[in-house]
Amino acid sequence: MLKDVLITVLPTFLALLFIFALIKLFINLEFGLVFRALVIGIIAVVPAIFSMKLITVLIAIVIPGTLPGLFYLGLSGLNEELFKLFALKIFGKNKSALYSIFIGGGFALCETLYVAFGVRELAVIRTLTTLPLHIVTSFILFQCIAKERKRFFILSLTIHLLFNLVIR
Secondary structure: OHHHHHHHHHHHHHHHHHHHHHHHHHOOOOHHHHHHHHHHHHHHHHHHHHHHHHHHHHHHHHOOOOOOHHHHHHHHHHHHHHHHHHHHHHHOOOOOOHHHHHHHHHHHHHHHHHHOOOOHHHHHHHHHHHHHHHHHHHHHHHHHHHHOOHHHHHHHHHHHHHHHHHHO
16 A cells, blocks of 8 residues: 555655755745645645536536536646645745745645556656646646736636646
8 A cells, every 4th residue: 555655656756856956956945835835735636636526426417418528628627727726825925936836746746646546657657747737737826826817827727628638
């Protein structure tokens, strides 16, 4: 069990550690805030997963038959971006935008654990794909909060939807 967890999270964790070390060379990031951002990103995945499962069940009850996969890809992206936005708001807009990287990284770390549990190859693939996605969209969502512009949310959502369409 522990081995499966380590196999799954190690690639993403090492990538995040590398990103932290690289940024730390040029900018003084507070480790405590980086850790807090990472934990908030990890925690944000839990309600995102449960809400998506609940929404899927409710849709199946209300609308008999099968909806197109595109609908679920869009709904999944919307769900995840909303929970990351909420996580960023909890973290606070007065912090550096660089901390948003670690909220997205924490989100990707936990999501990878959920999706790729114990499958080393899939964990590595998800580190190379979903980690950059969640880092970029979290950074964009930070701009949405900091500049109070909804267009950044729409951009983040569009990127996530395009990602889901390509990776599907």
